Amino acid sequence: MxxxxxxxxxxxxxxxxxxxxxxxxxxxxxxxxxxxxxxxxxxxxxxxxxxxxxxxxxxxxxxxxxxxxxxxxxxxxxxxxxxxxxxxxxxxxxxxxxxxxxxxxxxxxxxxxxxxxxxxxxxxxxxxxxxxxxxxxxxxxxxxxxxxxxxxxxxxxxxxxxxxxxxxxxxxxxxxxxxxxxxxxxxxxxxxxxxxxxxxxxxxxxxxxxxxxxxxxxDGIEFGTKDDDGGFLKVEGQKAGFLANLEDPFSPSGYFTEGPYYQRYAMYPFLVFALGMENSRPDVGVLQHKDDVLIKGVYALLNLSDKKGEFFALNDGQKGMSLMAKELVTAVNTAYYYGDQDPTLLSIAADQGTVLLDQSGLAVAKAIEAGKAKPYVKPSVNYGDGPNGDQGGVAVVRYGDSDLELVFKYSAQGLSHGHYDKLSYSLFEGGDEVAQDYGLSRFVNIEKKGGGNYLPENASWAKQTIAHNTVTQNETSHFGGDYATGSQHHSDLYFYESNNDAVQVVSATEVNAYPGTKLHRTMAVIKDEGFEKPFLLDIVRIDGSKRNQYDLPFYFNGQVLETTFDYEQPEKLAALGDKNGYQHLWVEGVSKPLKSDSWQFTWINEAKYYTLTSSADKADQVMFTRIGANDPLFNLRRDAGIMIRRDKSKDTTFASVIEPHGAYSPVTELSLNANSSINALDVLQSDDDYTAVKITTVDDRSIVFILANSDASTSKKHKLKAGGKTYKWKGAYYLGS
Amino acid sequence: MxxxxxxxxxxxxxxxxxxxxxxxxxxxxxxxxxxxxxxxxxxxxxxxxxxxxxxxxxxxxxxxxxxxxxxxxxxxxxxxxxxxxxxxxxxxxxxxxxxxxxxxxxxxxxxxxxxxxxxxxxxxxxxxxxxxxxxxxxxxxxxxxxxxxxxxxxxxxxxxxxxxxxxxxxxxxxxxxxxxxxxxxxxxxxxxxxxxxxxxxxxxxxxxxxxxxxxxxxDGIEFGTKDDDGGFLKVEGQKAGFLANLEDPFSPSGYFTEGPYYQRYAMYPFLVFALGMENSRPDVGVLQHKDDVLIKGVYALLNLSDKKGEFFALNDGQKGMSLMAKELVTAVNTAYYYGDQDPTLLSIAADQGTVLLDQSGLAVAKAIEAGKAKPYVKPSVNYGDGPNGDQGGVAVVRYGDSDLELVFKYSAQGLSHGHYDKLSYSLFEGGDEVAQDYGLSRFVNIEKKGGGNYLPENASWAKQTIAHNTVTQNETSHFGGDYATGSQHHSDLYFYESNNDAVQVVSATEVNAYPGTKLHRTMAVIKDEGFEKPFLLDIVRIDGSKRNQYDLPFYFNGQVLETTFDYEQPEKLAALGDKNGYQHLWVEGVSKPLKSDSWQFTWINEAKYYTLTSSADKADQVMFTRIGANDPLFNLRRDAGIMIRRDKSKDTTFASVIEPHGAYSPVTELSLNANSSINALDVLQSDDDYTAVKITTVDDRSIVFILANSDASTSKKHKLKAGGKTYKWKGAYYLGS
Ligand SMILES: [Ca+2]
Ligand SMILES: [Ca+2]
Ligand SMILES: [Ca+2]
Ligand SMILES: [Mg+2]
Ligand SMILES: [Mg+2]
Ligand SMILES: [Mg+2]
Ligand SMILES: [Mg+2]
CATH class of the missing domain: 1.50.10.100 (Chondroitin AC/alginate lyase)
Structure with missing residues (x-):
């Protein structure tokens, strides 16, 4: 052995x-x-x-x-x-x-x-x-x-x-x-x-x-055998046992490849056995294995939750699971006692309101009683995926104390619970979903819904690319929705920068999801002084090798308030397609040809206003969708989406701004700042070298963001003439007027 | 003068x-x-x-x-x-x-x-x-x-x-x-x-x-002239001025005929001028007018809110308006200081967290500081409508500390903000909507939605009968949706009894909504010891003069879990009708012929389970509906409903039980009591004399409820043979095994 x-x-x-x-x-x-x-x-x-x-x-x-x-x-x-x-x-x-x-x-x-x-x-x-x-x-x-x-x-x-x-x-x-x-x-x-x-x-x-x-x-198992969820039982070169399981799914920074919902579940046996070993056989060093990855994993888990403490629904994650879960009591108590007695963990323990009935729980209770607790303020983080942290990753870009949180997923497949969601994102304001990830299609432990197990719609909808805020090409999911293919690849980080409060950027590429097509998505959280709140600039540059149809959906919650484009509601609702998740989308509205270079959509959710501003191609179609077609058992939530369809395009760029603004109170009935601060959004240029976009504000200021597409180094000097102006800067991007 | x-x-x-x-x-x-x-x-x-x-x-x-x-x-x-x-x-x-x-x-x-x-x-x-x-x-x-x-x-x-x-x-x-x-x-x-x-x-x-x-x-105004909301400016015999306005909309018990949302708004000028008079001209007795109706009105307003303090959305009411509104600070401070210094009002003031900056606010602040606050526990109430309290009314039947709250509306039209919703109801568990009243179709002060004013869908949907949990006959609203006709009538109380914790009953009739058809609805909140929580028994007896189609919808929130009947989802969604609100309903599912005498539908909302059990006619069709058809601007919420359609019926009875049970936690993932305790619901008999229904529980017990349909007196003795058993009792109803 x-x-x-x-x-x-x-x-x-x-x-x-x-x-x-x-x-x-x-x-x-x-x-x-x-x-x-x-x-x-x-x-x-x-x-x-x-x-x-x-x-x-x-x-x-x-x-x-x-x-x-x-x-x-x-x-x-x-x-x-x-x-x-x-x-x-x-x-x-x-x-x-x-x-x-x-x-x-x-x-x-x-x-x-x-x-x-x-x-x-x-x-x-x-x-x-x-x-x-x-x-x-x-x-x-x-x-x-x-x-x-x-x-x-x-x-x-x-x-x-x-x-x-x-x-x-x-x-x-x-x-x-x-x-x-x-x-x-x-x-x-x-x-x-x-x-x-x-x-x-x-x-x-x-x-x-x-x-x-x-x-x-x-073990006598054949390579390639699958379990009842479609996960592989064994792949070439696979080790086994607790240490191998600890080695493989965690990146060095503690990110767990299946995502936080499963990490929360998995952490308990990892931690509890590691503690058993620490107490009985400290010589083996299980708790310290892989440079303290288990303690790092606790922090990763905390950081993969929104302002309300609910985990981001990456891959198969059931929404609502949170830092209040009993596994997190174990995690936080353990990380405090067996880690560095970090006083910020105590505020989470205090919120949990309970402790483990062992020496770690005692230590936490003593420290809380002694008034040592400090606030746990979640930072912006960028976690590499894979055993060595080099198989793509997940970035969480935060503004303020989790007031705005962007979750950008450019990771590996995430084992059998992974989704076909390369370069997808979700966005939260104060813990409320602005752009949602659907999560899983399962009602855990609710027997009336398929015995509490995964529902067929998990595969037919929740895992599919079109269920995510990312690009679907030719109505086919990434990797053709094939798990074996998806498992061989991951997206790649282009760069990540979060040092600046006024702008934080994460950018990644994906070349395997659609062979022949390169997807390059850049997301910038920008706080401009002319705006009440930070906004998200989203640039998806597509470099194709033939003419394709690209669909970019945006799944929002709440009530439509206004669009700047005309659209019609079909007299009867039909499904958007017949496979790859499209069969589950009703089309509730279809735009007429777009008249201007950019369009806007304003909605309200949880008493806060949002505007999506997007640059348009004349041939773009904008659709309102709703989940629920081909779902006779109501296994899916009837959630809304808005989708840009750009057909017969080869190289193209989608640029959008998601702009939170204002608030409404049903008690005071006061409506504050219900209007976008943006007048127009234009792509000035987009090619293999540079992508330049210009935001024109309602007070007629320009905000220009330029991305160097072929060199992300921080020291490289660039010069570009775009929109009649010459821009010079150093590093991967320019932000200015 | x-x-x-x-x-x-x-x-x-x-x-x-x-x-x-x-x-x-x-x-x-x-x-x-x-x-x-x-x-x-x-x-x-x-x-x-x-x-x-x-x-x-x-x-x-x-x-x-x-x-x-x-x-x-x-x-x-x-x-x-x-x-x-x-x-x-x-x-x-x-x-x-x-x-x-x-x-x-x-x-x-x-x-x-x-x-x-x-x-x-x-x-x-x-x-x-x-x-x-x-x-x-x-x-x-x-x-x-x-x-x-x-x-x-x-x-x-x-x-x-x-x-x-x-x-x-x-x-x-x-x-x-x-x-x-x-x-x-x-x-x-x-x-x-x-x-x-x-x-x-x-x-x-x-x-x-x-x-x-x-x-x-x-004033030179013609009788019958209408305002821009369709309300009458003047009717025959109408007085005017503040005292007339105080006289007319309030019933003697303080119910305001437009409902709590408008009462909240209206209370401020009523109270503030009454206080001005009390301070400057107490000799006129405005605050004491109509036997202290203004102070009674404050209590009525408090009691017309759910456990979370949000007002029931009767008539044109915007959801979310609550006891936290500034008008309620005025109301509560005033009722405390100028009323009887009721210490239970102080707990509401404490929740409000602020007081008026005058002598009443000072008194409230002093009393709170002195620890005098006591909990305000909302009682079951039955408010008559109309100046003399004899034009129908609104009953709120509560179990526990607002754990279950039934709002049954058998009132008059409610002036220009009234809905065609005779004998409709809504139901709340712990302040969460179980059976919802849609409320209004308006986004008050949100300029992007029709300037913040009433939307066309308020008339085409929100006011229509089919938008409510009550009977629509032949796809036509009550009174043909005609305001002038509706304003001449009101429903009538049959009886109300709330003395018994194990069963509270409210029963009312409506004979004018559909000439030739008598509607008699009886709602009983029953706490049976074999059930975890109280349930609502709903009996609608219809006495028609010709064969009609009767639709009885039930508007729920949350996720469908299970039905005991088979149904199909149409391949394309079409509107259920073309007028009277039906044009706004998509049909998401249509049942096959019902096979058993009763059917069930279980759903989950806000982590709590509910089952609707209903007695069936073989010809009944059950439909799942969703609001949103013919609503291209998304002025309506995409809310769900389930509807029983009983066609070609003259005299018929709908009997249903709404049964809250169990709970689910997305944090512990524990599912408790997810199953109904009911096995079957049968109408044993229903005619001009008696309606008898039998609930059979899963542990095979019988719960029989019998209503005397022609005599509601508490002293009258009754005897009935039904379902092979003889029942004897005194009073309007029997509840037993
Ligand atoms: Ca190309
Ligand atoms: Ca009759
Ligand atoms: Ca009859
Ligand atoms: Mg997903
Ligand atoms: Mg790679
Ligand atoms: Mg209504
Ligand atoms: Mg009458």
């Missing part, structure tokens, strides 16, 4: 608890009980939950249901409650909690060996307690902690019974019994690896620990 | 200020400065606003714009600021504030006499400063207060100049100059009357005061 030399048998006799909660941690916690409101409240809350469950009695029903069904939800609650009860036993030293855990474990012990695989067939790796090994692994991650906390409460004989009949066969089932689950580079495997590793630490079983850290030697 | 005997000249020499703020009030306020945070903050806020305006300088531009345009908004800000500055002058005794008011008044004085009527032609009563006399009246209501506060600061000569060249001609213009505006029974006239009355009090002008209180003797 490769790398196994890292695992030398541990030298000292194991004490318990030692996995997450430590013996010293328990001592310190008990010494502080009654002194720290945040901690005491957390204990009280957990106690109320566990006491209610104890009163209800233990139920370990024969497994039967998918997510949302009774047996699924009951078993899920069991492991959560067992972990909590074990913690309470340590903190309060009340044996009723230990007995509850023990009784539950023995009920599982009594049934486990005889259990067949779960009767529901949907998963590529069916569990025993649950319909998928993933959930069985969740069970073991929690139960390992529960077991650790009552280890000393049990007799040696009881421990042997549990280990022989439950924990070891359980660990074997999700690993050697399901190599297609255990040996992947995937969040599923991370859970599997962590589960096996954690029970290994409690049982002091080095063989299982090696298996957890380095995977199975020979 | 009738009633003029009430107005004897006042005996003592007038002191100033005395209109709203009194001399004694000023003394008390000054003695408490720096002691009451709420009051001091209110002073600081006003000071900041006024100081900023003073720094900016006074501008009184030549009138030019509609609402939202510069001159309109500037003049509006002027009168608001002048009133505030005058108050500050009194409270802080800093002459810069008096000078600001004086300078502004003299700028108006310099222009007023030469001003033509406003150039914008849309109003039936054009103002001079603004496009309608209504806004000019607003100006005078505020400026009268401003003038009062600096009265003693001015010389007698200055006062004479202002009165001769500005205030008196201004009062004449909006009264004798515009009788069609001044002499109506309408909120416009209330403003006009109050404006004239308030300047009369400051100027001590009894002739103007009589005009304000009793209107113009001879």
């Amino acid at each position: 490769i790398c196994s030399f890292f695992i030398a048998p541990s030298l000292q006799a194991k004490e318990h608890p030692s996995l997450i909660l430590t013996k010293q941690g328990v001592k310190d916690i008990r010494a502080n009980l009654g002194k720290l409101p945040v901690f005491d409240n957390a204990v009280k809350q957990v106690q109320a939950q566990v006491d209610a469950e104890i009163a209800l009695g233990i139920d370990t029903p024969i497994p039967k249901d998918y997510s949302g069904g009774y047996t699924h939800e009951r078993h899920k609650l069991n492991f959560v409650m067992a972990q909590k009860a074990g913690t309470l036993y340590q903190i309060l030293q009340d044996e009723k909690y230990a007995k509850y855990v023990k009784d539950m474990l023995f009920q599982y012990e009594a049934m486990y060996l005889d259990l067949p695989v779960h009767p529901k067939p949907r998963s590529y790796a069916r569990g025993k307690i649950f319909w998928q090994c993933l959930n069985d692994s969740n069970w073991l991650v929690y139960m390992a902690q529960a077991y650790d906390t009552i280890y000393d409460y049990l007799t040696a004989a009881e421990r042997k019974t549990l280990e022989d009949n439950l924990f070891r066969p359980f660990a074997d089932f999700i690993s050697t019994g399901n190599p297609q689950f255990f040996n992947r580079i995937h969040n599923h495997s991370t859970w599997g690896n962590a589960a096996v590793g954690m029970i290994a630490l409690v049982m002091d079983d080095d063989e299982l620990l090696e298996r957890a850290l380095y995977g199975l030697d020979d | 009738i009633c003029s005997f009430f107005i004897a000249p006042s005996l003592q020499a007038k002191e100033h200020p005395s209109l709203i703020l009194t001399k004694q009030g000023v003394k008390d306020i000054r003695a408490n400065l720096g002691k009451l945070p709420v009051f001091d903050n209110a002073v600081k806020q006003v000071q900041a606003q006024v100081d900023a305006e003073i720094a900016l300088g006074i501008d009184t531009p030549i009138p030019k714009d509609y609402s939202g345009g510069y001159t309109h908004e500037r003049h509006k800000l002027n009168f608001v600021m002048a009133q505030k500055a005058g108050t500050l002058y009194q409270i802080l005794q800093d002459e810069k504030y008096a000078k600001y008011v004086k300078d502004m008044l003299f700028q108006y004085e310099a222009m007023y006499l030469d001003l033509p009527v406003h150039p914008k032609p849309r109003s039936y009563a054009r103002g001079k400063i603004f496009w309608q006399c209504l806004n000019d009246s607003n100006w005078l209501v505020y400026m009268a207060q401003a003038y009062d506060t600096i009265y003693d600061y001015l010389t007698a000569a200055e006062r004479k100049t202002l009165e001769d060249n500005l205030f008196r001609p201004f009062a004449d213009f909006i009264s004798t100059g515009n009788p069609q505006f001044f002499n109506r029974i309408h909120n416009h006239s209330t403003w006009g009357n109050a404006a004239v009355g308030m300047i009369a009090l400051v100027m001590d002008d009894d002739e103007l005061l009589e005009r304000a209180l009793y209107g113009l003797d001879d």
